[in-house]
Amino acid sequence: MNIIKSQPKSITADSTKYCPGCGHGIILRLIGEAIDELGIRERMILTAPVGCAVVIYDYIYCDVVECAHGRAPAVGTAIKRVHPDKFVLIYQGDGDLAAIGTAEIIHAANRGENMSVIFVNNATYGMTGGQMAPTTLIGQKTTTSPFGRTIKGMGKPIRVCELLATLEETKYLERTSINSVRNINKTKAAIKKVFQNQLNGIGFSMVEILSMCPVGWRVSPVEAIQFIEEQMINYFPLGVYKDTE
């Protein structure tokens, strides 16, 4: 019997603690595959965010630092400056990167830090139970926007790729999704691209991944996949926003 596909060697856990239908498990697997294929596990330092992905060290078998909420780009900046020959991976959610840590991501991007950023956009605060995020859609009901998000008083969702694309030192920005096999495959390619860019010394590279949070959204896993297809992608168009190569 030939084994065609198996668990990535850099992923140690045989299961995750994530809710049914959550996107983190898929993304972690894609990261694990990319780490294995590029052979970088023993030379990488991963920043864990605050949020559901904080326990990332339980899944990916590499050096990890747990960062304060939103500060991972600052922490990663210093690690990369101390160890320019090592691979620094920043993993952040939307509350982490686009709300409390807006200053840190903008300035790390603006300095053109040679780091790889995985930005998981699930339009909510998952770990605290589904509150309004900077990326929550207009009309979307959350526990802190119980009547639906309105433009007046709450503003529009922040499109991070488009925002960072205005900074000239960002080198690669792509938005993908994991709501279909096709999109998962595209996400894998994007993750590998932002990894490869750091290894090649290209500079600041990020992939924004639209991801499901069925429990936070109060929908079924199937409906969550549909929500991305029918709602999120309309507001957050998929595609490459910057590729300076």
Place this chain on the structure above:
Amino acid sequence: MAELNTDSHDKRVLMKGNEAVGEAAIKAGCLCYFAYPITPQTETPEYLARRMEEENRIFLQAESEIAAINMVFGASAAGARVMTSSSSPGISLKQEGISYIAGGELPCVIINVVRGGPGLGNIEASQADYFQSTRGGGHGDYRCIVLAPNSVQECYDMVMNAFDISDFYRVPVIIQSDGIIGQLVEPFNMHPYKPMYEKLPPKDWALTGCLGRKPNVVRTLFLNPPNGLEMHNRKLNDRYNKIKTELRWSDEFNCDKADIIVIAYGATSRIAKSAIKKHNNNGIKVGLFRPKTLWPWPDVELVEVARKNKGAKFLVIEMSTGQMIEDVQLTLMDIVPKKDILFYGMGGGWNPTPDQIYEEISRVIKK
């Protein structure tokens, strides 16, 4: 920087306190420095912007104090000697990061050139951050080691010591300077770096990529049941207790059969000493007890001074409305009547003159 002479290794040089802090960091092998401009500490980032470049080390002007302290967190986790500096409002911003650094058992050196508060306050020298520095400052049950220089020489020496102490105990060290000490220009002996310890523990916890070893994780979250965080706090507390027995620094001046013991640290201790000398010249027995570590607090030494000077009154002088005095009262509560522990000071950037302190001591004598 003007060099007065250039003897073999020890150099007599003229510098500001804030610049001596920077040069000491260079000499002690500080690889990274991250900061944000704020008066009255900006000479340190200005000095290090040039010197770190010359030494081919890492200088980064961060986008905020918050980013700067998180860069300190990252560099320390990566195993580097690292420093940041700021003044009171900026140090308030750093408290989140300092709590994480303490929780993650990471070494680093933090300079606080204290200015008047609360709020934006002013840019005058102050000692109103005593509580913040000695009680942790951020959330959670932790302590920072706090060293209080009162001269440019001590700025230089204590920063060097701070790197060693911090690496030794894996506890952040704060240098509690102030607007006077930071701006003060005076000659000092710029000696080479002298390590405090024969050997420092290896940084085998540092994040370097897990080649040939198990992965290292620098964490501050302890969800593991049943009592993961409690055990972590116990470990930290044991370390703090060890530090309390090993690292109490203080200075005494004429604390022998004195009628009055003045207790002051930092700039205030310098000013007080002038007034005390004047009283001594008039035959009045006044002594000075100067804490050099604000945490750990030199309680054993202060009790000893109280025993040696039975019946003496204690005059605490601070550039605040009274913060260190609480440590004095707690330390002396069983041996000195509370009415004999007196306070002279004010917050908001008030600086005493030697004459004012001289007069205050005179008032205490007449009581």
